[in-house]
Amino acid sequence: xxxxxxxxxxxxxxxxxxxxxxxxxxxxxxxxxxxxxxxxxxxxxxxxxxxxxxxxxxxxxxxxxxxxxxxxxxxxxxxxxxxxxxxxxxxxxxxxxxxxxxxxxxxxxxxxxxxxxxxxxxxxxxxxxxxxxxxxxxxxxxxxxxxxxxxxxxxxxxxxxxxxxxxxxxxxxxxxxxxxxxxxxxxxxxxxxxxxxxxxxxxxxxxxxxxxxxxxxxxxxxxxxxxxxxxxxxxxxxxxxxxxxxxxxxxxxxxxxxxxxxxxxxxxxxxxxxxxxxxx
Amino acid sequence: xxxxxxxxxxxxxxxxxxxxxxxxxxxxxxxxxxxxxxxxxxxxxxxxxxxxxxxxxxxxxxxxxxxxxxxxxxxxxxxxxxxxxxxxxxxxxxxxxxxxxxxxxxxxxxxxxxxxxxxxxxxxxxxxxxxxxxxxxxxxxxxxxxxxxxxxxxxxxxxxxxxxxxxxxxxxxxxxxxxxxxxxxxxxxxxxxxxxxxxxxxxxxxxxxxxxxxxxxxxxxxxxxxxxxxxxxxxxxxxxxxxxxxxxxxxxxxxxxxxxxxxxxxxxxxxxxxxxxxxxxxxxx
Numbered sequence: 219x220x221x222x223x224x225x226x227x228x229x230x231x232x233x234x235x236x237x238x239x240x241x242x243x244x245x246x247x248x249x250x251x252x253x254x255x256x257x258x259x260x261x262x263x264x265x266x267x268x269x270x271x272x273x274x275x276x277x278x279x280x281x282x283x284x285x286x287x288x289x290x291x292x293x294x295x296x297x298x299x300x301x302x303x304x305x306x307x308x309x310x311x312x313x314x315x316x317x318x319x320x321x322x323x324x325x326x327x328x329x330x331x332x333x334x335x336x337x338x339x340x341x342x343x344x345x346x347x348x349x350x351x352x353x354x355x356x357x358x359x360x361x362x363x364x365x366x367x368x369x370x371x372x373x374x375x376x377x378x379x380x381x382x383x384x385x386x387x388x389x390x391x392x393x394x395x396x397x398x399x400x401x402x403x404x405x406x407x408x409x410x411x412x413x414x415x416x417x418x419x420x421x422x423x424x425x426x427x428x429x430x431x432x433x434x435x436x437x438x439x440x441x442x443x444x445x446x447x448x449x450x451x452x453x454x455x456x457x458x459x460x461x462x463x464x465x466x467x468x469x470x471x472x473x474x475x476x477x478x479x480x481x482x483x484x485x486x487x488x489x490x491x492x493x494x495x496x497x498x
Numbered sequence: 499x500x501x502x503x504x505x506x507x508x509x510x511x512x513x514x515x516x517x518x519x520x521x522x523x524x525x526x527x528x529x530x531x532x533x534x535x536x537x538x539x540x541x542x543x544x545x546x547x548x549x550x551x552x553x554x555x556x557x558x559x560x561x562x563x564x565x566x567x568x569x570x571x572x573x574x575x576x577x578x579x580x581x582x583x584x585x586x587x588x589x590x591x592x593x594x595x596x597x598x599x600x601x602x603x604x605x606x607x608x609x610x611x612x613x614x615x616x617x618x619x620x621x622x623x624x625x626x627x628x629x630x631x632x633x634x635x636x637x638x639x640x641x642x643x644x645x646x647x648x649x650x651x652x653x654x655x656x657x658x659x660x661x662x663x664x665x666x667x668x669x670x671x672x673x674x675x676x677x678x679x680x681x682x683x684x685x686x687x688x689x690x691x692x693x694x695x696x697x698x699x700x701x702x703x704x705x706x707x708x709x710x711x712x713x714x715x716x717x718x719x720x721x722x723x724x725x726x727x728x729x730x731x732x733x734x735x736x737x738x739x740x741x742x743x744x745x746x747x748x749x750x751x752x753x754x755x756x757x758x759x760x761x762x763x764x765x766x767x768x769x770x771x772x773x774x775x776x777x778x779x780x781x782x783x
Contacts, residue, residue, distance in 0.1 A: 297782055300781075300782045301781055301782055304748065304776050304780050304781050304782070305722065305748055305775075305776050305781065306721055306722050306747060306748030306749035306750070306774065306775075306776065307721055307722045307723055307724075308721035308722065308723045308724030308725075309721070310724075311721075311722075311723040311724070331782075331783075335778065335781060338775065339775060339776070339777075339778050339781075340775050341778060342778075344775075346773070347722045347723075347750075347773065348722075351722070351723070
């Protein structure tokens with residue numbers, strides 16, 4: 219009897235499997251969403267989950283909400299939901315945010331997961347939950363085109379901070395610098411970390427003015443805020459201002475002037491006094 | 499020779515609270531002498547004679563009976579019969595209370611008792627003294643009996659007046675005398691546990707407890723972005739360290755410590771918060 223039941227179950231599952239299998243060859247698969255599969259997966263996952271106290275109608279509504287995210291929405295939901303649940307986030311917020319990510323792309327989800335872990339975990343940047351959560355949401359959501367660049371730069375800064383950590387520059391302070399630098403990511407087509415690294419090497423190698431690490435990192439942050447041309451402008455100005463072919467300014471003075479020059483690296487349309495006087 | 503004459507013997511003990519007692523009675527016309535007998539519990543104590551209607555004698559406070567008769571009512575020196583026994587009391591004198599020495603106005607939360615040493619003058623004839631402690635409404639909240647004119651009261655915080663009276667073996671009581679100053683004993687609030695040292699890696703919180711108190715620790719958990727605090731555990735600790743279980747789930751934790759004395763009084767809370775983060779290996783890739 220048991221054998222017969224098992225056989226019937228096998229037949230049944232085969233039929234179900236045959237029904238859900240795409241009839242198209244992979245290269246000719248039509249575009250669009252496998253919404254049925256996403257819905258079923260989401261529904262099963264939600265029903266199995268003991269943390270979510272959903273009744274039947276709530277289960278259906280939740281699975282339909284996730285389903286709006288098209289292909290991969292079920293996976294994105296599960297990934298973000300589990301990340302947040304295991305991080306100790308309130309179950310309601312876990313659900314709400316996971317539904318949001320279900321509607322986004324895999325890349326954004328990847329970024330959020332990587333950034334959140336990097337910012338929050340004790341062995342990484344070890345930031346407080348609120349900062350880590352908000353920053354990872356902002357960075358993953360605000361830069362749709364540069365998702366890979368943000369992650370690569372973030373990982374590079376994480377390594378840099380880990381190697382640089384000291385009493386003067388603790389990891390959390392370095393994390394704050396990282397976040398403020400990543401805000402300028404959109405100005406750097408090749409990523410902000412290479413520029414950071416070049417400028418850091420240049421300043422570290424200058425013998426005339428040796429800045430403490432904290433001051434050096436603050437200076438780099440300021441220069442990078444003026445865009446990708448600013449490091450080059452700063453370096454070239456500083457070299458020339460202190461040289462005999464230039465005005466041969468003392469190092470401190472040359473430093474101040476070079477920074478002033480670097481500030482003008484971003485192309486901005488200035489309103490002259492004459493124009494101002496003509497404004498109503 | 500005794501006559502059959504009965505006289506009305508009206509006795510006026512004048513100073514019945516003193517050891518020198520003065521008796522006076524109405525003079526009987528023609529009397530040349532007066533005899534007085536005083537007894538206590540049927541035991542004759544004094545037998546006195548006087549030519550006047552007043553006499554003084556030393557007596558201790560107590561319950562007595564007195565009778566008298568007159569003599570020399572006529573030329574035959576006739577005597578009246580003894581009057582009937584008439585009782586009178588000599589109450590003990592009121593005590594005089596010495597000034598209070600400095601007392602502990604603020605009491606430690608471990609005992610909540612203040613020692614009040616009292617002393618007063620001994621009252622003649624007093625077999626015991628009664629010390630009544632009245633609260634601010636005048637209700638006697640505490641009463642002690644002592645044989646000597648001193649007492650050590652142990653009072654809880656409050657506002658009190660103290661009244662002392664002497665009492666003879668016969669049950670006669672002196673006038674009650676109040677201590678001139680009222681006594682106010684204040685509670686020192688139970689101080690919160692101090693100097694907290696949090697050791698996350700050892701899952702412990704060390705503190706300096708307040709003497710005579712225990713420390714109640716509540717460990718509560720709040721999920722990130724949540725609003726509710728849920729109790730994980732509550733413990734009453736006699737030592738100076740609290741250890742929590744190592745496998746706490748990730749989230750925000752709050753340790754609330756109170757000092758608690760044996761009267762159930764609690765201190766203000768000392769709160770310490772900490773975060774429990776997940777391990778990288780516990781999170782999805």
